[in-house]
Amino acid sequence: MIDNVTVELSRLQFGLTAMYHFLFVPLTLGLSILLGIFESVYVMTGRTIWRDITKYWGLLFGINFAMGVATGITMEFQFGTNWAYYSHYVGDIFGVPLAIEGLMAFFLEASFIGLFFFGWDRLSRVGHLVVTWLVALGSNLSALCILVANGWMQHPVGAKFNPASMRMEVANFSDVLFNPVAQAKFVHTVSAGYVTGAVFVMAISAWFLLKGRNIAFAKRSMTVAASFGLASALSVVVLGDESGYNASENQKMKLAAIEAMWQTEAAPASFTAFGFPDTVTHSTRDAIEVPWVMGLIGTRSFSEKIPGIINLVEANKARIASGEAAYGALEQLRKHPEDTAARTSFNAHVDDLGYGLLLKRYTDKVTDATPEQISKAAWDTVPNVPALFWTFRIMVGLGFFFIAFFAFAFWLSAKHRLDTYNWFLRLALVILPLPWIAAELGWFVAENGRQPWTIDGILPTFLSTSSLTAGNLWLSLGGFVLFYSVLAVVELYLMVKYIKLGPEAEFPSSTALGAPALSLPKGGR
């Protein structure tokens, strides 16, 4: 039997280190593209202020990038260190996008980042611009590979179980690569990164404007960030909707949990905008419902039903019973690979093998499960409904807020009034943490909503861990918390210091330009 403490500590450590890593990733994704845009303007116009804009945001980019790289190594190692059974069970498929990420994307990004910083005087203007875009391309390709891997965890296509090696193996690689869930997740995630980059540039530029510093510099940065942010904010929500549609096809339980939809409703189902999901009575108190919306978003039809949690649990009981049969046949096949009756039975039930494995929480033997144990295991397939209900709503709310914010910023920039309203500048500054909150909540919804599985329907989380002692895990978890906290303090300290120093400390030429720009007529850029 697997020690529950090991499982929970491993989950906590993975969750903490992954979320910590994702504090740095979105800014890398967003700023890398913005740097490419800034520098493209420089190369096209030849105005040095755009070079200085690129260099200054590049400096902040570098401070953030170092932490992204540092915490990324942890992620690459952690599947092996803490999730050894997972690594064995699905490494044949899951390892491939990770390896290709290193080969195709991370090499590109990490190799050219050095030239981005050290190549300004060694490369031609166009040469350096190409380098900057290659860094942006590398970081975005990197996200693509990681989301192909993660998309497969959510919707494991193109793989089959091999009893001889006791693991999942690739059956159709292009299905893994072109997994629709992965594609939608990729655009959704990088767009969230672009929003983060845009908000970051907006907020710090707004701070400069409030202080009356680097006016020309800040206004130009903001103009680019406003339009880039608007496009990205729209893309996040549209692709978020696509993810929701995918979930209704492939992860029905996750969708039902997010909506706290306990019972199947008549189509098209209504959307619960607000309410208090109760996991004991299996109902949602004080619900405010918007008719039709859920059904239309989830199924894009008027007639298709979205199944509720209770109905899904009932269906899963049957799958668990079938999984029990698969497990029995598998045990027989491991001992006697030539047993054709066992092979036939296994092939008939193999799709439910993962559901059978859920029983391991209650009985080691699996095939002797009582109806009561099956019922318990079936209810285990329901994730944490209240947590998902709320985190999802906050995330979506933030998504719509970003659209409104950037639409207004875009309008201001079109009217050349970005620095007109102090309240707007203060707003731009105080919303700085919001994109990070939205991104972290997004991952929470995606990953917590997949529970109790690491690979949806294939491998339960509690079976995925390494055989580690609680002592080792406490030691590593404590070490991470301590070490990461110190690094966070150092990073934030330097980030704030260099923001306060501003571009004028590094590139006096752009400050010289900053003063006369004030006297230029409106729109004089």
Place this chain on the structure above:
Amino acid sequence: MSYLTYEHLRVIWWLLLGVLLIGFAIADGFDLGTAILLPFVAKTDGERRVVINTVGPVWEGNQVWLILGGGAIFAAWPLVYAVSFSGFYLAMLLVLCALILRPAGFKYRSKLENTRWRETWDWLLFVGGFIPALIFGVAVGNALLGAPFTFDDTMRMTYHGNLFGLLTPFALLCGLVSVAMLTMHGGTWLAVKTEGPVAERARSATLYAGLALIVLFALGGLWVKYLDGYQIVGAIAHDAASNPLGKTVVRKSGQWLANYSAQPWTILAPILGFGGALLAMLATRAQFAIGAFIASSLAVAGVVATAGLSLFPFILPSSTDPSASLTVWDASSSRMTLFIMLIAALVFVPIVLAYTSFIYYVLRGKVTEDKVEADHFSY
């Protein structure tokens, strides 16, 4: 695909694993060696910035060899990844912390003028070089000794050891071989990229480290002669589904040297190790910096290849249950995964090597205190 049997693909991926590890040891090896040498070859702050900036623009790219090594082991040898990373748990986390110190150290050290801040980061960078160099060597030592792991019938692995169990005398000797090798390698790099007193000190460090490498490597070879190696008895299918529980393995003293008598050409690997180190020392004395760096790279390749060839076809033997050892024939991914990964490697490795060469070409030339001072982005 029909010409490439499962057996071929497994051997190819064993070779590619070697290529990746050698790539890491050569490329990121000189970064680690440079970090080890940092407090010793550079005395003033200006000198230290020179040393850091010799690797500043390239270390991130170099480190990808390690990330890629991890990813490739995951994808091509999932069981090796699962067993070694979770079995060597605390050692891996120690490496991880040390490696995380590097990006922070390189990037943040010179961002403040404070002497104490910079001194602290210099020593942390030393730790970030020394610990991984030592532990990677210790890990290879433990692969040669065998690791205490067993599988149950669902292939769940149990590890019967702890961190201190890894630090046996033989494993520590392997760790020191690795430290000496990478220190030598870092020394030759610094001799290429710096001038004046720093280069002078780097050259003398190269000579000492090269000598240490030759002595320790020879000692290791001698020790292995009396060490229990592992041998598969009876037949093992080379193209069956990966299941490490279907064979019989025995331990046998001196068995790790058997490959060298069975396939005499393999003796080239240790010869390359010794010869490369000797050549690196000679070239260093002759102040032929590039020659020394190339010779040192060959030595690194030779030493890593020696470990791999001694183990073949084993990758990670089990000391508790030798028959559950992980070998080339029963610990790989499926044939299709190995094939897909081979295509990806054939497409991307040449591209990576091409742009890496381009980047080193653009960044050619010595790093000096004046240049470090003049560049805003210097570390």
